[in-house]
Amino acid sequence: MQEEFYANYGKFGEWAGKIDDHNNKLLDKLHEIQNLIKSLEGDYESDAAVTIRNKIQGMEPRFEDYYKVVENYATFLRNEYLKKHGGEIKLVSNANQFT
Numbered sequence: 001m002q003e004e005f006y007a008n009y010g011k012f013g014e015w016a017g018k019i020d021d022h023n024n025k026l027l028d029k030l031h032e033i034q035n036l037i038k039s040l041e042g043d044y045e046s047d048a049a050v051t052i053r054n055k056i057q058g059m060e061p062r063f064e065d066y067y068k069v070v071e072n073y074a075t076f077l078r079n080e081y082l083k084k085h086g087g088e089i090k091l092v093s094n095a096n097q098f099t
Helices: 009-039 047-058 060-096
Strands: none
Touching: 009 047, 009 060, 047 060
C-alpha cells in the first residue's frame, strides 16, 4: 500500500521566516538573561551565586548548537520552497507553450 504525501511548499518560505525569527529571539533572550544575572554581580555574592552565574554563562555554546540546528532546518525549508517554486515556474512556462 502506497503512503500518500502532501506538502504545501508555498508555505515553506513563510515557515522558514517564522522559525528564523523565533530562533533569533531565543538567542536574544538568553543574552538578556545572562546580562541580568551578570548585573547582580557585586549586589549578590555567594558561592552559589558565582556558580549559577558561571553555569548560565556556560550555556552559551549549547544554545548556539541548538540555534544552528534550528537554523539548518529553516534553511532546508527555504531551499525546498525555492526548488519547488523554480520547478513550478518551469512547468507553467512549458504549459504556456500549448496556448
